[in-house]
Amino acid sequence: MLSAQSRTEFLLEKGWKFTRTDNPESYSPGFNDAKWQSVVVPHDWAIYGPFSSQNDMQKVAISQDGQKAAMEHAGRTGGLPFVGVGWYRIHFKAPQFAKGKKASILFDGAMSHARVYLNGKEVGFWPYGYNSFHFDITSYMKEGEDNVLAVRLENLPESSRWYPGAGLYRNVHVIVTEDAHIPVWGTQLTTPEIASDFAKVNLKTKLVRPAGSKLDDFRLVTEIKDANNKVVATNEAKITKYDGDTFEQNLFVDQPNLWDTENPYLYKAVSKLYEGSSLKDEYTTTFGIRSIQVIPDKGFFLNGKKVIFKGVCLHHDLGPLGAAVNEAALRRQIVLLKDMGCNAIRTSHNMPSPEQIKVCDEMGMLVMAESFDEWKVAKCQNGYNLVFNDWAEKDMVNLIHNFRNNPSIVMWSIGNEVPEQYTKGGNKVARFLQDICHREDPTRPVTQGMDNPGAVLNNNFAAVMDIAGMNYRPFKYPEAYEKLQQQLVLGSETASTVSSRGVYKFPVERKSMAKYDDHQSSGYDVEHCGWSNLPEDDFIQHEDLPYCMGEFVWTGIDYLGEPTPYYTDWPSHSSLFGIIDLASLPKDRFYLYRSHWNKEKETLHILPHWNWKGREGQVTPVFVYTNYPSAELFINGKSQGKRTKDLSVTIENSKDDASMKELKRQKRYRLMWMDTKYEPGTVKVVAYDKDGKAVAEKEIRTAGAPHHIELVADRTSLAANGKDLAYVTVKIVDKDGNLCPDADRLVKFKVNGAGFYRAGANGDPASLELFHLPQMSLFSGMLTAIVQTTEKGGKITLEATAKGVKGGKITLESK
Ligand code: GAL
Numbered sequence: 001m002l003s004a005q006s007r008t009e010f011l012l013e014k015g016w017k018f019t020r021t022d023n024p025e026s027y028s029p030g031f032n033d034a035k036w037q038s039v040v041v042p043h044d045w046a047i048y049g050p051f052s053s054q055n056d057m058q059k060v061a062i063s064q065d066g067q068k069a070a071m072e073h074a075g076r077t078g079g080l081p082f083v084g085v086g087w088y089r090i091h092f093k094a095p096q097f098a099k100g101k102k103a104s105i106l107f108d109g110a111m112s113h114a115r116v117y118l119n120g121k122e123v124g125f126w127p128y129g130y131n132s133f134h135f136d137i138t139s140y141m142k143e144g145e146d147n148v149l150a151v152r153l154e155n156l157p158e159s160s161r162w163y164p165g166a167g168l169y170r171n172v173h174v175i176v177t178e179d180a181h182i183p184v185w186g187t188q189l190t191t192p193e194i195a196s197d198f199a200k201v202n203l204k205t206k207l208v209r210p211a212g213s214k215l216d217d218f219r220l221v222t223e224i225k226d227a228n229n230k231v232v233a234t235n236e237a238k239i240t241k242y243d244g245d246t247f248e249q250n251l252f253v254d255q256p257n258l259w260d261t262e263n264p265y266l267y268k269a270v271s272k273l274y275e276g277s278s279l280k281d282e283y284t285t286t287f288g289i290r291s292i293q294v295i296p297d298k299g300f301f302l303n304g305k306k307v308i309f310k311g312v313c314l315h316h317d318l319g320p321l322g323a324a325v326n327e328a329a330l331r332r333q334i335v336l337l338k339d340m341g342c343n344a345i346r347t348s349h350n351m352p353s354p355e356q357i358k359v360c361d362e363m364g365m366l367v368m369a370e371s372f373d374e375w376k377v378a379k380c381q382n383g384y385n386l387v388f389n390d391w392a393e394k395d396m397v398n399l400i401h402n403f404r405n406n407p408s409i410v411m412w413s414i415g416n417e418v419p420e421q422y423t424k425g426g427n428k429v430a431r432f433l434q435d436i437c438h439r440e441d442p443t444r445p446v447t448q449g450m451d452n453p454g455a456v457l458n459n460n461f462a463a464v465m466d467i468a469g470m471n472y473r474p475f476k477y478p479e480a481y482e483k484l485q486q487q488l489v490l491g492s493e494t495a496s497t498v499s500s501r502g503v504y505k506f507p508v509e510r511k512s513m514a515k516y517d518d519h520q521s522s523g524y525d526v527e528h529c530g531w532s533n534l535p536e537d538d539f540i541q542h543e544d545l546p547y548c549m550g551e552f553v554w555t556g557i558d559y560l561g562e563p564t565p566y567y568t569d570w571p572s573h574s575s576l577f578g579i580i581d582l583a584s585l586p587k588d589r590f591y592l593y594r595s596h597w598n599k600e601k602e603t604l605h606i607l608p609h610w611n612w613k614g615r616e617g618q619v620t621p622v623f624v625y626t627n628y629p630s631a632e633l634f635i636n637g638k639s640q641g642k643r644t645k646d647l648s649v650t651i652e653n654s655k656d657d658a659s660m661k662e663l664k665r666q667k668r669y670r671l672m673w674m675d676t677k678y679e680p681g682t683v684k685v686v687a688y689d690k691d692g693k694a695v696a697e698k699e700i701r702t703a704g705a706p707h708h709i710e711l712v713a714d715r716t717s718l719a720a721n722g723k724d725l726a727y728v729t730v731k732i733v734d735k736d737g738n739l740c741p742d743a744d745r746l747v748k749f750k751v752n753g754a755g756f757y758r759a760g761a762n763g764d765p766a767s768l769e770l771f772h773l774p775q776m777s778l779f780s781g782m783l784t785a786i787v788q789t790t791e792k793g794g795k796i797t798l799e800a801t802a803k804g805v806k807g808g809k810i811t812l813e814s815k
Contacts, residue, residue: 006273006281007181008096012149012172015090016041022085022152027117029148033089044111045167046082047322051768053570055081058158064379064417064451065564066530075573078163078560079768080322082111088151088168094141096176102208103141103177104184106134108170108354110153111323117150127387129155129164130316130350131395132402134184156382161373162315163560163574165323170353180209180218180275182283185401189269190443191289194303199256199289203269205247207239213275215239220247222271226257232267258303259288259407261343264364266407288361288407294445294467296487299549302366302410308542309366309549310597311344312337312556312579313493316353319558319582320759320771320786327355328725332714334363336580337556340590341598346492346552348449349373349416351399360408367406368447368492368552370413371399375429377419393436400440412437413492415448417471422455430464449492451531457483467549472496472531474541475655481547491542491551496532498565498576499523501587501763502741502780504608508621508674510534510661513565519766521565521576523608524623525589526663529564535589536665539596540651553593558582563765574765581763583784584727591625596669603627604687604698609741609780611702612678620678624671628687628695633673636681642688643671703738709747709800709808710737713787720754720793720814728785728810730800732778743781747802749774751787754794754814758786789814 017036025031053074061067097103105123107114112129115122118140126133141147155166175184186206193200205220216238224233233251257265266288273281293301300307318329330353337345344366347356352369360367375392378385396414403409414433420426434446445466453476456462462470468484469492470477477489500520510526521527528534535553542548558578566572574582579589591605605625612620622640624631630644649668659665666672680702687696710731718724732743751757751774759771762779769776776783787798793815801807 006279007175007177007283008094009173009175012041012090012092012174014040015092016043016168017089018043018045018167019087020045020084022087026087026089026152027120027122027150029120031089036089039088041088041168041172042170042324042326043167044165044169044322044324045086046080046165047320047324048772049080049770051079051571051573052081053079055079056083056157060158062567071568073567074570075563076162076561076567077160079571079573080163080560082164082166083155083157085152085154086167088153090149091146092149092174093146094174094176095144097141098143100179101176102136102138102179102181104134104175105137105149106132106173106175106184107168108132108172108325109351110151110168110170111155111164111166113154115152117152119148127391128384128395131398132351132354133398158380159382160380160561162562163317163323165317169323170325178280180207180213180273181281182206182271182273183208187269187271187283187285187405189285189287189405191287191291194256194258194289194291197255199253201233201251201253201269201287201289203249203251203271203285205249205271205283207245207247207273209245209275215241217275219274220249220271221274222249222251222269224251224253225268225270227265227267253289256289259290260302261307261364261366264288264362264407266361285405286361287405290407292410292444294488297547299488299547300410307343307366307550309344309490309551310342311346311366311368311550311552312342313346313348313552313554314556315348315559316350317560319560319584320761322560322771325353325355326723326725327359328723330356330359331363332584332725332727333557334359334365335714336584336586338363338365339598339601340579340594341596342556342593344368344550344552345556346370346413348493348555352403354402357403357406357408361406365408367409368411368413369399369403369409370416371396372415372418375415375418375420377423379419392433396433396436397440400437404441410444411467412441412444412446413448413469414446416493417449417451421450421452421461422459427460427464430461434464434466447490447492451493453480469493472533474533474538477541477545477548481545488547488549489545490549491538493554494538494551495535496529496554496577497525497534497589498527498529499525499587499589500576500765501581501585502609502782506618506620510663515565515569519566519569519572523588524621525592534666535592536669539669540649540654540665544651553579556580557584558763558765566766571768572766576765582765583761583763583782585729585763585782585784588623588625592670595625595627599627601627602696604685604696606683606685606698606700609739610680610683610700611741615678617677617679619675622673622676622683624685626671626687629690631671631685631687633676634684634686635676636679640673640676643673645669645671701736701738703740704734704736706732706740706743706745706805707735708733708806709802711798711800711808711810713810713812716812718755718789718796718812718814720789720791722789722791724789724814725758726787726812728787728798730778730783730785730808732781732802732805739781741781743778745802745804746775746777747783747800749785750799751796752799753796754792755787755789755796755812757798758788760785787812
């Protein structure tokens with residue numbers, strides 16, 4: 001006999017009430033929350049602003065960055081009001097719940113210090129805002145009646161080095177099962193053997209059963225289904241008293257489709273739990289069949305093939321959406337990053353959302369899943385150090401249980417630049433955390449980001465790790481290789497080059513920690529931080545040193561907070577490190593990485609823009625980022641000469657100060673015309689292949705007067721699910737369609753039909769304009785407007801208007 005439905009799972013999304021006032025009675029079922037704000041979860045309470053330098057003003061010296069005296073870091077955490085208390089309440093019914101059933105509540109993350117109350121009783125507490133956690137709520141649930149869930153969250157000041165977001169920013173799930181069931185994250189699936197014509201799949205499944213039930217009555221039937229839902233393997237298992245209430249099954253998939261970054265093939269293991277003849281539970285584990293190996297002196301191997309990490313570090317915020325998770329936004333990130341040739345993401349410096357890992361599984365992106373920015377020794381006075389002793393193990397276990405079946409994750413990271421690197425016994429803490437990873441998941445290597453080579457190469461701290469992850473200082477890689485027994489070096493964090501989209505500084509010189517009155521950094525990609533470098537200083541290591549495993553660039557995309565080098569310069573409040581800006585628009589640097597990382601596609605990109613009124617006759621260098629070896633440049637038809645990438649540049653012959661200054665390494669990867677003079681008109685580049693044949697050309701022109709608004713959507717066909725997003729690039733162009741690179745006027749938006757205006761951003765790290773209002777000023781002629789669907793299909797129109805130019809209109813379809 002099959003019971004009707006053995007498991008139900010639903011999200012608590014709509015119908016929440018929210019407040020920022022901390023009334024201790026808010027937990028009580030009868031509490032009157034009518035005056036609270038109505039919100040939909042995932043919800044980030046702080047992203048709506050307003051910005052203020054006083055929001056989490058941190059008077060500190062960031063010793064890591066070499067600061068000796070405390071200074072006022074105004075925008076360090078984004079200048080948004082995330083500090084303080086927030087309460088959420090919701091009434092929900094769970095018709096499937098009845099006496100004898102079980103219920104759990106699962107939070108994918110709650111920022112932070114979540115205290116969860118159900119029907120007036122405290123169910124549990126979880127301090128770390130980035131982690132997933134769950135509670136058994138069976139004894140608190142009401143049968144057939146309203147249940148009242150209340151959650152109190154509290155964010156401490158000086159608890160973060162970046163914008164953490166606030167609130168129930170990830171999903172909340174209610175799970176109702178039979179008395180006998182498979183618990184949350186109850187399976188562990190590995191593929192211990194992958195032969196040429198079959199793969200062995202090992203599945204361990206936990207059983208939770210009522211007291212008094214007979215072990216012998218239970219059996220688990222698992223089917224493996226391929227991507228077309230065809231059953232390709234089955235197994236039925238019993239359990240004995242020797243099995244610790246865990247079923248173990250081995251299944252064999254013939255001619256398996258392997259998961260990799262090009263072909264991210266996913267299987268499903270669908271397990272049915274029976275007690276006698278009655279179906280008690282059905283549980284699906286999505287997985288990929290793939291092998292990973294780390295081989296000394298050789299590197300990282302996926303399915304036996306060497307893969308060099310062309311990775312980026314990403315913070316969890318989604319720019320103008322804040323921390324509120326959205327799958328469409330995460331997909332868009334990966335579309336952009338894949339186009340650049342990026343194959344890996346480091347979830348710096350905390351646990352990812354399930355949606356992020358799902359899209360990485362589905363789209364073929366490798367992941368280093370990180371856990372902490374801080375252990376016992378404080379980096380921020382109210383940071384994770386306050387709870388490390390009691391919570392570190394629980395947090396690591398939850399991270400690993402949540403994601404150990406996901407093929408995209410190829411490495412765990414136990415931390416980032418923790419001061420334990422140079423404090424006594426730090427290596428023991430590293431060992432403790434790495435052991436937890438090995439215990440919970442013996443299949444993946446463990447790393448961490450270390451930025452103090454002077455200490456960690458000499459005190460066993462780096463030696464403990466499966467993989468030594470070095471942050472910055474690539475010139476130390478040879479020493480790391482020489483001293484460490486792992487015989488491999490990972491660039492766990494690299495570059496920290498700073499730039500602003502469409503902003504260029506003269507003269508073009510390599511600079512460290514340069515600041516300007518406009519709070520921007522040069523788009524010529526020649527500026528970096530005191531501890532960091534330019535992209536080529538990393539490219540050359542990972543290309544020329546066989547023991548380098550590749551890199552994770554800081555960062556793929558700009559994020560809220562950390563406006564380095566403008567630490568104290570309000571209104572700077574978001575990063576300049578991104579290859580892509582906060583509005584998810586590629587900066588020039590995107591094409592530099594693309595030219596090096598994505599050799600299959602043509603890249604031919606010219607910078608800067610060519611609107612330099614007032615610079616006539618002055619030296620205005622032109623750079624070309626291209627995958628071709630050489631190119632010739634023409635200004636108004638006059639040849640400026642041919643440049644060829646200089647492959648005679650080596651790590652050794654380019655490391656002295658003079659070489660750094662004259663951009664010697666850059667000459668191996670970029671084509672640069674340093675002496676070109678500005679005159680309005682046309683800049684044209686003709687690219688040549690290795691045989692000297694002209695194969696491609698590109699042109700940019702001086703734009704005339706602003707004429708009209710151009711709107712281009714990343715996707716015009718959307719899902720009518722109330723969550724899908726279109727990212728619309730908004731530009732002001734001249735009458736011929738050339739971008740007006742100085743345009744900064746205000747654009748106003750109107751959305752009609754089956755969608756609404758969700759948010760916008762222009763990528764200016766010093767802009768205080770609010771993201772959610774349907775208007776924004778252009779930055780370097782562009783911005784991004786994000787439109788969200790409703791649950792009803794139909795046409796959506798976005799209209800954009802600005803003073804003095806013809807407006808724009810675009811129609812999207814939601815189905
Ligand atoms: C690193 C750190 C990152 C970020 C970066 C900026 O030291 O791990 O979180 O602060 O520097 O360059």
